Every structure is written in structure tokens, then in C-alpha cells.
Amino acid sequence: MARVLLFGRLADVAGWRERAFDAATLASLRSELLLSDPALGEALAGRGVQAAVDQTLVRGDIALTAASEVAFLPPMSGG
Amino acid sequence: MRVELTQAAFDAGARLSAFSAGRSEVGAVVSFTGLCRSAPGLTALELEAYPGFTETIIRGVAETTVSEHGLLDLEIIHRIGRIAPGEPIVWVAAAAAHRRAAFEGCDRMMDFLKSRAPFWKREHLTGGDARWIEPTAQDHADLARWAAAPAESETR
Numbered sequence: 001m002a003r004v005l006l007f008g009r010l011a012d013v014a015g016w017r018e019r020a021f022d023a024a025t026l027a028s029l030r031s032e033l034l035l036s037d038p039a040l041g042e043a044l045a046g047r048g049v050q051a052a053v054d055q056t057l058v059r060g061d062i063a064l065t066a067a068s069e070v071a072f073l074p075p076m077s078g079g
Numbered sequence: 080m081r082v083e084l085t086q087a088a089f090d091a092g093a094r095l096s097a098f099s100a101g102r103s104e105v106g107a108v109v110s111f112t113g114l115c116r117s118a119p120g121l122t123a124l125e126l127e128a129y130p131g132f133t134e135t136i137i138r139g140v141a142e143t144t145v146s147e148h149g150l151l152d153l154e155i156i157h158r159i160g161r162i163a164p165g166e167p168i169v170w171v172a173a174a175a176a177h178r179r180a181a182f183e184g185c186d187r188m189m190d191f192l193k194s195r196a197p198f199w200k201r202e203h204l205t206g207g208d209a210r211w212i213e214p215t216a217q218d219h220a221d222l223a224r225w226a227a228a229p230a231e232s233e234t235r
Contacts, residue, residue, distance in 0.1 A: 007127055008199030009211045055132045071129055077200040077212050078193045079113070079126060079157055079169050 002029065002064045006040075008074040010049070014040045026051060027061040029070060048075035080145060080153050082137045084128055086160040091170050098154055098172045105151055107181040110172040111189055117164035120204045124162045127199040140191045148184035150175050155188065159198070187225050194218035 001020035011017045014037060023029035034041025043049070051058050052071040064070065091112040099108045115124050128134075137155060145153050152174040162168055169192055173184035200212045 005129070007129060008201075012211075052129075052132060055129075055135065071132065073129065073197065074199060074211075075213055076195055076197045078191075078196050078218060079198045079200070 001066055002068040002070050004029070004033075005069065005071040007071065008077075010040070010043055010072050010074055013043045023064055025061050025063055026053065026058060026070065029064065044072050046074075049073065080138075080141055081155070082134050082141060083154075083156045084130075084134060084159050085156060086158070088158075088166050089156055089170065091167050094154075094156060094170055095172060098152070098174070102151075102174060104176070105174045106176050107178040108172060108174050109178070109181040109185040110170065111185050112167050113169040113189070113193075115162045115164050115166050115168050120206075121164060121202055122205055123164075123203045124168070125201040125203060125209075126157075126159045126162065126168070127201070128157075128159045129197055133197040136197050137192070140196075141188065144173075144184050144188050144191075148173075148175070148180045148187065150180060150184045153184060153188065155192070157192065157196075157198075161203075190218075190221045190225060194222045 001022055003018065004021050005018050006014055006016065021029055021032060023032055030041065030044060033044060050073045052073060053062055053064065054069050091110070095110050098110070141153050141155060144150065150173050154172045156170040158168045171185050171188045171192070173181045173188070175181040175184065201209050202212060203209045
């Protein structure tokens with residue numbers, strides 16, 4: 001089960017900040033999130049939203065393990 | 080060099096005294112304190128960070144700033160959580176042999192922190208409404224001033 005973290009407005013859209021999901025890749029995780037919550041899936045695909053796996057930004061797909069931490073990050077606003 | 084994220088209010092004056100103490104090699108210390116400015120209807124700002132990730136990204140930019148501006152030290156304190164108008168949000172101090180490097184290093188670090196640092200910012204308004212804030216065009220323009228800095232600093 002990968003640990004999924006949502007930040008900023010993404011957590012508001014989903015109604016949760018942290019949840020475990022069973023997914024072998026980042027792409028399959030995105031599909032699962034889209035299926036279970038279309039509004040969240042759409043927000044995750046939105047402009048400027050980035051994904052980090054184990055605290056490293058990732059473009060494209062990547063394999064996940066049970067210990068993976070996946071974070072979805074809206075555009076960073078600065079302080 | 081130090082990067083600290085804190086939920087608690089901090090005393091910028093005390094931090095500056097501690098940062099400046101016992102430094103015989105330093106000729107210039109420049110510090111900046113950013114306060115939460117009051118605005119009509121604003122009850123508080125809320126800053127969210129990604130623990131670990133946020134510090135790592137800030138530390139990377141701080142290391143670049145230290146090396147490209149020839150700083151002797153750089154310290155950053157940034158609030159997270161709920162911040163009331165009038166409270167300090169951010170504090171940066173840069174130490175260098177001479178003033179120009181200290182001014183520029185502090186200025187550059189602040190431009191990054193204000194526009195690109197991994198924070199998500201929300202305004203809480205009277206009546207219980209809240210809205211997420213994205214960086215302003217002015218923030219991006221401020222940051223763009225430093226695009227040419229690496230080449231310049233090599234010739235200095």
C-alpha cells in the first residue's frame with residue numbers, strides 16, 4: 001500500500017490529506033484516484049500540479065512499492 | 080547554514096543577536112523580517128509545508144546562494160501553520176565579509192522564498208471563508224532578476 005499525501009487545495013477537493021492505496025505504478029494510482037473520485041482525478045491532472053515519490057519530483061510514470069510515499073503538490077505559492 | 084520551519088512565533092531580534100554573535104571574520108550581516116500584513120477581512124494566514132521536502136528544497140537554494148554570493152553564513156526561519164496579522168512569517172540573515180554580498184544574498188533568498196518555495200498559502204477571512212493564494216506576477220518578476228546572477232558573480 002503506497003501512502004498518498006495531498007497538499008493545499010487538493011486536500012480540500014478530496015476531503016482527505018493522507019490515505020493508503022494499492023498501486024504498482026504512479027500511472028495506475030492516478031487511474032485509481034480518478035475512478036474513485038473524478039473531481040480529485042481532474043484536479044491532479046490540472047496545470048502546475050506535480051507529483052513527488054519518496055520526496056523527489058517525478059515526471060511521467062514510476063514503479064511504486066508498499067513503502068512508497070506519493071505526494072501531489074499544487075503550484076507552490078511561496079511563503 | 081540553517082533552515083528552520085516552526086509552528087511557533089519567534090523573536091527576530093533575538094535571532095539576529097544570536098546569529099551575529101562571536102563572528103570576527105564577518106564584516107556585514109543583513110537580515111530581513113517578513114510580517115503578516117493585515118488586510119480587510121483577513122483573520123489569519125495559514126502556510127502548509129511538506130515536511131522534509133520543503134526543507135530540502137530551501138536548503139538547496141540556500142547552498143546555491145551561499146556559494147554564488149560568497150556568503151559566510153545564511154540562516155532562514157519560516158513559520159508554518161496559522162499566522163496572525165502582525166506576527167513574523169519569515170526571517171533571513173546573511174553574513175559576508177562585505178555588505179554588497181550580504182544585501183544581495185538576503186534579497187535573493189527572499190525572492191525565492193516568496194515566489195517558489197514549497198509552501199501552500201491560505202487566507203482565512205472573517206465569516207469563516209478561506210481561499211488558497213497563488214504566487215503573484217510581481218513575485219515571479221522579482222525572482223527573474225537573479226537569472227543572470229551566476230555569470231555575474233563569477234566575474235566579481
